[in-house]
Amino acid sequence: MRRTEYHPQRAFSPNGLFAQWPEFEYRPAQQEMSSLVWWVLERGGTALIEAGTGTGKSLAYLYPLFAQERTEKSTVIIATYTLNLQQQLMEKEVPFLMKIFGAKSNVALLFGRGNYLCRRKLDFYRQHPDLLNDREQSFIHRLGQSVAQNRGCLEELGYALPPGLKDKLVSEAETCLRKACPYQAKCFWAFARKRAFEADIVIVNHHLFFTDLGMRIAHDFNEERLVLPAYQYVIFDEAQHLEAVAGEYLGLRLDELEIERFCNRLLHKEGRWGKGWLVSLRQRLGERCSDLAVMQRCTALLEMQIIPELLTLADLWRNFFQLLAVEHKSFVATEETVNNRFSSNLLADQTLNEQVQRIQEQIASWTKNLSLLVDEMQIDEEMMEDTIFLAEAGRFFQLVGRNLPLLLDGTDEEFVNWVAVKRERDGAGKTRTILHRVPLRLGDILAKELFSKVNGAVLTSATLAVGEDFTYIKERLGLDWLHPAERREIILESPFDYQRNVLVLIGQDLPSPEDPAYLTQVSKWLPEIIRASEGRCLLLFTNRRQMLAVYDRISSELEAEGFQLLRQGAKPRPQLVNAFRRSKKAVLLGMDSFWEGIDLPGPQLSNVVLMRLPFRVPTEPLFQAKWEALQKEGKDPFLHLSLPEAVIKFKQGYGRLIRSQSDRGVVVILDQRVSTRSYGPVFLQALPGGQIVTAPIAQIPSLVAEWLV
Template sequence: MTASAALEGALAADGPLATVLPGYAPRPEQLTMARAVADAIEQEKTLVVEAGTGTGKTLAYLIPALQSGRRVIISTGTRTLQDQLFHRDLPVACAALDRLVRTALLKGRGNYLCPYRMERTLEAGRLESREMADQLQRLRAWAGTTRRGDLAEAPLGAIDGRLLPRVTSTADNCLGQNCPLYADCFLMEARREAQEADVVVINHHLLMADWALREGGFGEVLPAADVTILDEAHQLPETAARFFGVTVSSRQLQDLVRDTRLEQQREAADSGALSEQAGVVERCTAELRLALGDSLRVAWVEVGPQAAQAARELAEAVDHLVEVLAPQAVRGRGLENCHRRSDELRTALRTFLSDDADSSRVGWVETRGQGFALRLTPLDVAEHFEASRQRHGRAWIMTSATLAVDGRFDHFQRRLGLDSAETLRLDSPFDYASNTLLYVPDALPEPKDPGFNEAYLNAMEPVLKASGGRAFLLFTSHRALRQAADWLRARDWSGLLVQGEAAPKQLLERFRETPGAVLLGTQSFWEGVDVRGPALSCVMIDRLPFASPGDPVLQARVAWLREQGRNPFGEYQVPEAVIGLRQGVGRLIRDVSDRGVLVLGDTRILGKSYGRLFRKSLPPMPLVRDLGPVEAFFADQSSTSS
């Protein structure tokens, strides 16, 4: 049997997939994608595929990848999708093809329990509360029974954000082969399994971290592969920008201080200067956070003189810590590790604070809670990304439901340097024309109008009543979300679920279980969320998701594009907003029998010239401006049946 015939047979109505996947039905779009993927693998090409919701893109790349018999790395956008792919989709594909394939799931090191750091934390005995002490004992008991050490499998409530950095390692503080508990390391075992596997499932953050590690000359995390498949590929440009840049965070500094004190007690008890200088770094870190003030996200050049001086003093304190650690590093592996980390942080801080003008990257700072991060972000990653990609693997498949703008891939290809890639765009097989409405309420002011939020909420409420809840309300800002939550609570709206008041996973579970629930969310719920059936029958989006004009990276990128004589609004801001809107819209219809209404409060989609680009990039949803057709849509009983 030829490879083409084997592929078509696997995806046929009476093929092996139908025997292992209840309700399986062949889709022409899926077969078209699978053929293109198989050809790209065979010819060792780069393929960019937009596969609309319902195409079945996961099996469309898994089946030809497995049939090729080559070593494959599959990277997804989030850990949730990574788990779903490994535990659900990959076993289905292997069973359908009746193949014994060695598979491995590999996450970033922060997802695995570190036995060494857990034991050091137990040994130190310095925890802020009885609750944390109880959690630590529960984790220790679990560590004796778990095979993988994946914290996603830890007992519910056994760990929280405060304890997490004390029982996990980072690239900075890991002792590697010098660790006395190296033989018990869950991370190293996961990496060994990955090196021996035929198919390895990872996420984009881990892929970028591996590239950075190799380019820095520090070895590798991932095995060499013949085929690399990047799902949810629309996230790649921003993920790459984070990893190709420089970051110094308060957590890195606090971890260094804590570990220096701990290792000084264990390996250099007679060197009080170490603990003293660690205390200076700790104080300077706290003073910088205080000088930065309330939550912010601004270019570094815009911070006040007090914060700039505090940063310089922090850099000097880290300099001195490096000097104090240097003669002590030979006394133990822990101190040697602390010395290396302090030296790397010194270099990163000095690079960040350098006065050298470089218009191709921007220095900025963001604060959240009691923490901060200083970041130096490249404005264009195309050259760096393409160079890294060329060094790893042969065949590349990049896919997502949202890569094209007005049917073209120019924006995505330009951002990642994929000019020579082949492209394929496949529409969703779902019947949007019959099963959806796009409602843009008439007479709403534009979002810049001071009265917009109240007008939007007043227009939104009768739709919620008509749908009986069963809705996602997606916002482009936390401020708008909070205002809407307060507004609905003042009207005693039941079944209200608000982002930030519980973990996203818990909110989704409650939404599915609560009849007529209404979930309010921002970025976390715009993508990667799958609610099928009548539980979600309405998605409301307040504004077109343009990035905030005050965002420091956006401001710098706009200026950089203008310097090159390019149009930042048409070339960057609009395409990014189009892709963002398409992600939000994608929450509405998740199955062939789903029906629903999309409410968009931003009349610019109809009144501005660029609105045409947004409309052409959306599924063919009938547009209505009055509430009547919306109420009639929900009054139709078929809209409430799955």
């Protein structure tokens, strides 16, 4: 059934299956990783694999999926965090394996539904360009050409749509006519979904995977709404993100902006062009409804009940979010989000309670009248699109109404509730309020609803372990309950020669990062460090305030010398990265997401500066709740949560430097705690290699210059 010559131990050997290909390079770590994935597919169980940069992880886990022969269909889901990795798999590794094995395995790439154009909507706006503004109209012809070439996925277009136009044109469950749609045979979403349901291997991102899992857990689906086919095996690449993404989709969230957009979509004009759905429905009733009596009853319902009630509901929502935000607005001094965790029931506040009751009563009345309208319109096939959309609108608000008391009740110790208030970037002082409710022990849910239900699972990343230990990731994801016989753990070293190519410099005489003098000192020496590497530098921060302060202090001086300083937030991330690639003397300042996912091989990036050890802010609601839970269990939260999380992120930042065999550079650590605190060695021992030198800050620029000569 499974030919032994196809086993990875032979296939990845120097004289094996891949040896005939000129680009093949024998990598023992890749061979070992692929063998472990083979074991999971053959026997079941779970594998945790930390594989250093350059291992060739993608080919290692894809190969067994093609090589193994299975007697019955067993779908495998591959879930990645980034779009870039999804595209790499489909454009590089999958075609390569297809050359070897032919079309033996059926592979499909699936994005979320909102990434696919709706042909019916596009044709509608091509026929009614007056409903679009000038900029939106300029895209319609171009989109028509793309669709004519059968390119209906936004990721395939090669250009970005204005957000307003995108909202009008993408496929949605709320407006889908399903079998009644005249374009169903050519529907981009239906075709992509059909391919996924027929495939042996389906490649998705983490967000889509957990959207599907959340629906399954809540039983909130029917056959038409299922996102993914049933699967027996799952492979998570970039698995360090799983906990954060799973928490986002397995909890509850209520966003002021989402409510506002939904109300606007139903009610208001979008700028000076177009009309809200309900407002324009009056006109469509007159044009399409063939039964005069039905048209009159529907128009009366709209004008006398539904539109006025929704206007009232929109006002109630605005007042509700203002009540929540009033305590926080004075503290939102920047674009940063202010989070306030609560462990009480906010409905104990009489004013808020009364406001929620008014919202729920208004939702009940509005959805009742909406149902009457839908029932009337269902008689006429010409109004099918409207009936489907309005029925979905009613379900949306009913679900929000049911979830609202849960979002406001922080007394359940199994959940973490908080309100977030963010200052918007429009500069007008507007704030946006978001309510969150996330499971505290996410691992318990994943163990029950995911890992215990699949035949096998593989979790891989370059940063999963702390030192030689997977305990942290196992506890967070619910994998610690597995019997050792059902679980394999392995750390595979990168084939790159870090000892030869990386110099790690630690500033030994800097003030503590908490000392006000720290900012003055690093701002004094950073220009010298940047000059020493002639730019080609990535500065990684742990908070926005410090990043802005450093940028303000060093930008004028360096820009006068021809350096290009690029700061996170000034432009979209892809534009910043592309500008960095093009510039000869670029400096990129970033935080959070810039600690990973930046792939700049070659001499273009030769100097990575880690400003501080990336410990989480202890007041973040979810982190704070985890800390308290560990204390109740008698565990040290610093050792079980704060330190391992920081070490993993530290490894991610370090990993930005060496992306290929020929890369060479320096990593500068401007946090003396890594050499003075008892936990410092944990960070340094977690690194894949490099020559570590501790020196006075004044010597670091010359050491950088000498290393890069």
